[in-house]
Every structure is written in structure tokens, then in C-alpha cells.
Amino acid sequence: MAESQEKEQPRRRQARGERRIAQLLEAAASVFCTTGYTAASTNAIAREAGVSPGTLYQFFPNKEAIAIELGDRLMHEMRDTFGEALAPVDPATPLEEAVGAAVDRFIAFNCDHPVFFALMHGPDIPGHMAEEHDALHATLLARIEGLLSSLLPDARPVDLGRTAHMCLGLYKAGLELVLAHEGAERDAYVRELKNVLIRYLEPLAAGRPGPARDSGAEATGVR
Amino acid sequence: MAESQEKEQPRRRQARGERRIAQLLEAAASVFCTTGYTAASTNAIAREAGVSPGTLYQFFPNKEAIAIELGDRLMHEMRDTFGEALAPVDPATPLEEAVGAAVDRFIAFNCDHPVFFALMHGPDIPGHMAEEHDALHATLLARIEGLLSSLLPDARPVDLGRTAHMCLGLYKAGLELVLAHEGAERDAYVRELKNVLIRYLEPLAAGRPGPARDSGAEATGVR
DNA sequence: GACAAACGCGAGTGGTCGCTCGCATTCTGG
DNA sequence: CCAGAATGCGAGCGACCACTCGCGTTTGTC
Incomplete structure (x- = not known):
């Protein structure tokens, strides 16, 4: 044994x-x-x-092993690209900056490796590959949850988990639109995705450092 | 002929x-x-x-025809359920109310007919069905764009189209999470989805009627 | 009641796909 | 230089799938 x-x-x-x-x-x-x-x-x-x-x-040995090996190499490259640099964040970081940086890195990675999206998003994931898929999903969720808990220390754990799920879902939706366009239009969608996430999380970050929150639209980064 | x-x-x-x-x-x-x-x-x-x-x-005649007929019947039922009631909207309607009502109706429909999501979301859409899919997509986008233009009369057409794409993408992401949960958790995700859309669109609706905009978090419906 | 048409069946057909097997070729260690 | 392993090939095997066909049953019509 x-x-x-x-x-x-x-x-x-x-x-x-x-x-x-x-x-x-x-x-x-x-x-x-x-x-x-x-x-x-x-x-x-x-x-x-x-x-x-x-x-x-x-x-x-079989078709599945190809996808698994491909997924493993992508995971390694992902960790190498921005290893631990993504999960923890200085609690004093402005929300916009943290979200913007995270989105930029992920978008860049996904644009460089479109397979990642294809394997993640596919509803066609037979048997044993679902484990890999779920493991990656759980890892990403834990990372996001960690990042959120440092940004939003006041949130309850239950809500935090749900918020993390929402953020990941929103990101995937935005990624699909980003990958579907090119050039200036792609950049515009990246900008919109950041806006979505920032505006979604902003009200949850009460009494945090960063620029003074007023009711102006321009201040939240419309343009 | x-x-x-x-x-x-x-x-x-x-x-x-x-x-x-x-x-x-x-x-x-x-x-x-x-x-x-x-x-x-x-x-x-x-x-x-x-x-x-x-x-x-x-x-x-073939497998595709089954899906197409199913899609057609769903489309008809969709139109019957909230026919023209969704596209046009009184420009005086508060944003939260308009978005909330639209999301509630769509969510209810999709929960009653989970096939709709399966056929929409599937990356596996062979040949001729892609047309049906694209047509539906375009119809939904046009509706959303119409609704947005009545809500946000100041936006430029180009931005409006992008915003409509974003809204549809965000909705699909939220729908996936909603369908993946049940009971109270499902309701919570519906609430979150509405928050996402409202907060995303809110800064675009400058100088519109509705509740006075202040910087409070509670007022936007966090809980 | 008789006739035709719609309905119902399920073994069968052609095609594709994942995967194997026997054999030829290239590389490596001693 | 030579045995043996790693590499390379492509026809072929079994399984599955979309779809067909011949024949028996039910139903509507006169």
C-alpha cells in the first residue's frame, strides 16, 4: 500500500x-x-x-487526459503570473484600485489563453473533469472571498460567500463580452465590467478609506 | 414559384x-x-x-427541428406572458421599480421554463439553430435598448448598445446563480442581481425623477 | 364495414468518434 | 554498433448516434 x-x-x-x-x-x-x-x-x-x-x-491515455493536462498547465501558469499577489490586499487600498487591478490581470490572462474560458464555460464537462472544474471554481471563490473580506470587513460571512459568487459570475459574463470584441470596443467593455463590480461593491464598503464618497456620477468613474 | x-x-x-x-x-x-x-x-x-x-x-424531420419547435413555443409563451408590457416604460418610472419588475418577470419565466436557459446558454448550437438563437438575442437586446433609452434619455446610442449588452450578460450571469439555488437563497440572489443592475445603471440616469439620490448605502436596498 | 391515411414500432443503416494494435522508424545506453 | 525502448503510423474495432424502412395498428370518413 x-x-x-x-x-x-x-x-x-x-x-x-x-x-x-x-x-x-x-x-x-x-x-x-x-x-x-x-x-x-x-x-x-x-x-x-x-x-x-x-x-x-x-x-x-484518453481525450479527457488532454484537457486535464491542459487545465493543469493553465493553472500553473495562472499561479505563476500573479501567484499570491491577488488574494491578499492592503485593507487601505481604494476599492476602485483593487477591483481595477484584479480585473485587468484576469482579463489579460484570459485574453492570452482563450482556452481557459472555453474549458471553464463549457457545459460539456464529462465525468472526472468536473472535479478539476469544481476545484478551480472553489479556489477562485476562496480567493475572491478573501479579497472581499479585506475590502469589506463589516460583511457577514454568509453574505460574503454570496457576494463572491456574484462577483465571479459577473466577471465571467463580462469576460464573454470582452472576448467577443476587439480593440477600442474591447477596452470599453473592460471599463464597463469594472464599473459594474465597483458600483456593486461600493455600497457594501461603508466607512472605508479612499476618495470621499459623494453623490456625483463622474466621481465613480463613468468615463 | x-x-x-x-x-x-x-x-x-x-x-x-x-x-x-x-x-x-x-x-x-x-x-x-x-x-x-x-x-x-x-x-x-x-x-x-x-x-x-x-x-x-x-x-x-430531425433533432434540430425539435429544439427549434421548442424554442418557438417558448418564444410565443414568453410574448404571451408579458407581451409588449416589457419594452416600453413610462419615463417617469423610478429606475429601481423598472429594473425590479423586469428582472422579476424574466426570472419567473426562466424558473418556470429552465429549458430556455439550457437552449440559450448552450455553446453547442449547430448550424441552423444559431439563426434562431441570434434572432432571439437581437430581439432581447432591442427590447432592453428600448427600455434603457426611455430610462436614460441622455445616453449616446453607441454607449446604449454596449450598456444593453452588459445588462443582458449580467442578467444571464445572475440567472445562472438564481437557478443554481432554491428557496431563500434563490431570493437572495435575485435581490443581488437587482442590486447589480440598479447600481450599474444608476449613475447613468442623471437628473431623472425618483427618490432623491444621496450617498447612503441603505437607501439603495442593501438589505 | 371498408378504405385510406395517420400513427406506432424497433431492428437496421451509414457515419463518426474514441481508442487499439501490429509494425516500421528513430533514439539512447552500454 | 547493437539490443531495447521510445516514437510514429494508420487501418481498423466496437460503440453510439441520427435517422430510415417495412409492416402492423388505430382512426377518421363515406
Whole structure:
């Protein structure tokens, strides 16, 4: 029962193999982006990578493993990009600044890796991948909750959880619109998304530091 | 070339046939809800309806037609439920009231017909159904835009369109969370969704009638 | 009651997809 | 240089799916 979990890895990869794996993952990302996970065929992924179906199955036991490995690498890259820099926040940070920075980083990451959205958003997530999906979701929620609790120390835990869910949902909605546009229009949607989140959270942040709150519209960042 | 468009309807349905159609659509709605459109098999729909696959194809030429007919009936029911009552609005209506009423009606409809969300939200919409989907999307956007223009007469047309897109996206995000919960928690999410929309739109409605705007949090309906 | 049409069935058809298998080719350690 | 492992191939297998077809049953009409 010592090493029964990880039963086998006598597989010594060569440099060529690692290259093929990266190539296949890149191809898979491309295909997943355009067709979604379920509609993506392994043959299409292999074709996109310029290899045969058999070669694909030399490196991945099944279709699901491709998506899982892709998800794992994205998660790692995500942590590397803004590791712990996102969760904790100085309680003195103005709300607008904290929200704006968080949104900018996430948007940048998602624009660089559109697969992430495709795998997250897809309603087609068979069996074992749902766990990965839920784990990521829970991680993000915990991060957001932590960030919110530092921004809104007065909120009750129950409300905080709900607020975190709302923020994540709102972000996903905004992300979809952002990804659907380009250039100046995309920037405008990013601006709108920030407005949504800031205005949603603002009334919850009573008696906090930052710019004096008045009733003016311009002061809340309409433009 | 006179009646070449509608090439054939010598099909005289019997009462039994109409009943089967309703039965099949109900079964399809159930299956679409649980598995989504693409993952739903026509055999599963027939089984759910308690008929054979052949019977299903007596009434529908193909799988897509089932979803389209289902969508059409939902659209009709939607129009019947709150026909023109949603688009135009008295410019003197307070923002909170208008948004609250619109959200309540849409939420009620979507809770009664969860298929609607499944067909709307699905990323799996093959070929010809995309048109239906886009048409519905455009209709909703136009309605929202009309409602917004009566609420926010000062906004520029370009911004108005973007705002309408944002509102629809935010609603869909909120709807997902609402449908994922039940009872008191569901009500709480409805409340939050209204808060999001009201607070997002509030700064855009300068110099409009309604309760005097101050900086208090309680006044905007936090609790 | 008779005839035709609508209804109902379920095994079957063609096609796609995930995945395998046997065999050829390239690489690596000794 | 050579055994053995890793890599590469692509035809093919079984499963599933959308959809069809021939035939038996029910229903409306005269």
C-alpha cells in the first residue's frame, strides 16, 4: 500500500516526446477553443498537430487526459503570473484600485489563453473533469472571498460567500463580452465590467478609506 | 414559384398526433435540461416520452427541428406572458421599480421554463439553430435598448448598445446563480442581481425623477 | 364495414468518434 | 554498433448516434 496510488511511471520521455506533448496540447487548445471540448475529436487534434491518432494516444491515455493536462498547465501558469499577489490586499487600498487591478490581470490572462474560458464555460464537462472544474471554481471563490473580506470587513460571512459568487459570475459574463470584441470596443467593455463590480461593491464598503464618497456620477468613474 | 417556399403540408394531424408532439416536446425539454442539446440523443428523448425512435421521426424531420419547435413555443409563451408590457416604460418610472419588475418577470419565466436557459446558454448550437438563437438575442437586446433609452434619455446610442449588452450578460450571469439555488437563497440572489443592475445603471440616469439620490448605502436596498 | 391515411414500432443503416494494435522508424545506453 | 525502448503510423474495432424502412395498428370518413 506504499506506492500503490502512483502505480507506474517507468516511462522515460525523450526530448522529442516532450515536444510532441507541447505540440499536441497547443493543437488541443486551438481545437477546444473553436469547437468546445465535447465536439472536439481526438482525430481533429492529431490532425491539427500534424501527427497520427496513434501518436496522440502514445502520450495521453484518453481525450479527457488532454484537457486535464491542459487545465493543469493553465493553472500553473495562472499561479505563476500573479501567484499570491491577488488574494491578499492592503485593507487601505481604494476599492476602485483593487477591483481595477484584479480585473485587468484576469482579463489579460484570459485574453492570452482563450482556452481557459472555453474549458471553464463549457457545459460539456464529462465525468472526472468536473472535479478539476469544481476545484478551480472553489479556489477562485476562496480567493475572491478573501479579497472581499479585506475590502469589506463589516460583511457577514454568509453574505460574503454570496457576494463572491456574484462577483465571479459577473466577471465571467463580462469576460464573454470582452472576448467577443476587439480593440477600442474591447477596452470599453473592460471599463464597463469594472464599473459594474465597483458600483456593486461600493455600497457594501461603508466607512472605508479612499476618495470621499459623494453623490456625483463622474466621481465613480463613468468615463 | 408561387408556393414553392412552403412546399408541403398535406399532413393532416389527428388529436393523437398533437398529443404526441406535446409529449415529445416535454420529454425533449427534460432531456435538454439535464444533458444539453448536443449530448441529448433522440433515442433518449423518445425513451423519455415512452415512444419508439420511429415515432419521434414521424413528427419531427430531425433533432434540430425539435429544439427549434421548442424554442418557438417558448418564444410565443414568453410574448404571451408579458407581451409588449416589457419594452416600453413610462419615463417617469423610478429606475429601481423598472429594473425590479423586469428582472422579476424574466426570472419567473426562466424558473418556470429552465429549458430556455439550457437552449440559450448552450455553446453547442449547430448550424441552423444559431439563426434562431441570434434572432432571439437581437430581439432581447432591442427590447432592453428600448427600455434603457426611455430610462436614460441622455445616453449616446453607441454607449446604449454596449450598456444593453452588459445588462443582458449580467442578467444571464445572475440567472445562472438564481437557478443554481432554491428557496431563500434563490431570493437572495435575485435581490443581488437587482442590486447589480440598479447600481450599474444608476449613475447613468442623471437628473431623472425618483427618490432623491444621496450617498447612503441603505437607501439603495442593501438589505 | 371498408378504405385510406395517420400513427406506432424497433431492428437496421451509414457515419463518426474514441481508442487499439501490429509494425516500421528513430533514439539512447552500454 | 547493437539490443531495447521510445516514437510514429494508420487501418481498423466496437460503440453510439441520427435517422430510415417495412409492416402492423388505430382512426377518421363515406
